[in-house]
Amino acid sequence: MINANTVLKLAVQKSGRLHDDSMKLLKECGIDITNGVNKLKSEASNFPLEVFFLRDDDIPQYIEDAVADIGFVGENVVYEKNKNVQVEHKLGFGKCRLSIAVDKNETYDGVQYLQGKRIATSYPLILNDFLQKNNVTAEIHEISGSVEIAPGIGLAHAICDLVSSGSTLFMNGLKEAETILQSQAVLIRNKDLDEAQQTILDKLLFRIQAVKKAKNNKYILLNAPEEKLGEIIALLPGMKSPTVTPLAEKGWHSVHSVLSEDTFWDIIEKLKNAGAQGILVIPIEKMII
Numbered sequence: 380m381i382n383a384n385t386v387l388k389l390a391v392q393k394s395g396r397l398h399d400d401s402m403k404l405l406k407e408c409g410i411d412i413t414n415g416v417n418k419l420k421s422e423a424s425n426f427p428l429e430v431f432f433l434r435d436d437d438i439p440q441y442i443e444d445a446v447a448d449i450g451f452v453g454e455n456v457v458y459e460k461n462k463n464v465q466v467e468h469k470l471g472f473g474k475c476r477l478s479i480a481v482d483k484n485e486t487y488d489g490v491q492y493l494q495g496k497r498i499a500t501s502y503p504l505i506l507n508d509f510l511q512k513n514n515v516t517a518e519i520h521e522i523s524g525s526v527e528i529a530p531g532i533g534l535a536h537a538i539c540d541l542v543s544s545g546s547t548l549f550m551n552g553l554k555e556a557e558t559i560l561q562s563q564a565v566l567i568r569n570k571d572l573d574e575a576q577q578t579i580l581d582k583l584l585f586r587i588q589a590v591k592k593a594k595n596n597k598y599i600l601l602n603a604p605e606e607k608l609g610e611i612i613a614l615l616p617g618m619k620s621p622t623v624t625p626l627a628e629k630g631w632h633s634v635h636s637v638l639s640e641d642t643f644w645d646i647i648e649k650l651k652n653a654g655a656q657g658i659l660v661i662p663i664e665k666m667i668i
């Protein structure tokens with residue numbers, strides 16, 4: 380039972396890389412938030428959730444202090460801020476990596492290259508950890524943004540920053556040398572939620588999981604000739620087993636099943652080779668197991 384007065388407070392990025400995907404996820408979970416321009420706080424109309432719009436760097440501290448109960452933020456920020464919060468769930472968006480990069484003309488032959496060098500970064504804590512683990516002593520120069528220009532203006536020999544497509548590195552004449560963290564957006568939580576807050580969080584996590592699962596799966600329908608039915612069914616995983624119904628045309632069946640994104644093309648190819656026809660692929664909106 381949710382205490383009628385309890386509202387869970389969620390912190391999301393106000394604007395930037397994670398904002399749109401965070402709001403989209405809430406929408407896919409059936410939660411309506413009116414996010415007015417420049418509004419710093421908003422309440423869901425159909426779920427006990429209040430949303431705070433904040434700078435992403437501040438989110439872990441807000442959660443530790445219980446100003447907000449949960450937050451959507453990048454793992455890179457969680458580990459760098461090192462606050463007393465718990466990572467509850469990976470959200471599957473905001474995927475990037477934290478990497479060390481050097482001038483593209485340098486010969487990088489391993490971490491020892493960094494010995495005695497100056498490295499510019501907005502991630503001094505994670506970088507320091509990495510250097511210590513690798514017995515490298517280097518000077519960490521902390522800057523808050525535009526890190527990629529540091530080597531070009533003579534501020535540092537190397538940088539440690541977020542990379543996704545690699546185009547920012549490329550445009551600045553740099554190359555990736557080491558990846559030190561793989562990151563994506565995660566749901567973090569305060570460690571001491573009360574029972575009513577925990578109940579709301581469980582409801583939200585249930586919905587997030589259903590949305591994520593649906594994204595990773597596709598519903599397929601196909602026609603199978605009678606003599607190939609066994610072979611085709613054997614190729615399909617499905618949530619239980621495939622649904623098989625006879626078609627109006629004798630000797631043919633319609634087969635319905637669910638395929639996961641990872642094995643999708645492989646299985647489709649095998650189904651086609653096994654004699655499946657008229658294969659339709661349909662996105663799934665929610666998947667509850």
Ligand SMILES: Nc1ncnc2c1ncn2[C@@H]1O[C@H](COP(=O)(O)OP(=O)(O)OP(=O)(O)O)[C@@H](O)[C@H]1O
Pocket residue numbers: 392393394395396397433434435436452453454455456473474475541542543544562563564
């Ligand atoms: N190129 C990228 N591709 C995918 N995800 C990224 C990329 N760059 C950053 N991210 C993720 O998105 C988060 C937010 O990035 P953004 O650049 O919007 O941060 P910011 O400029 O620090 O924003 P804020 O104004 O909230 O402090 C990062 O902490 C990281 O987890």
Ligand SMILES: O=P(O)(O)OC[C@H]1O[C@H](OP(=O)(O)OP(=O)(O)O)[C@H](O)[C@@H]1O
Pocket residue numbers: 396524525527540541542543544545546547548
């Ligand atoms: O490998 P890429 O796809 O080029 O992405 C990497 C860039 O993306 C992020 O910055 P963002 O574009 O979010 O701007 P910001 O530095 O102003 O936060 C990050 O800080 C890198 O600079």
Ligand SMILES: [Mg+2]
Pocket residue numbers: 434435436
């Ligand atoms: Mg920030």
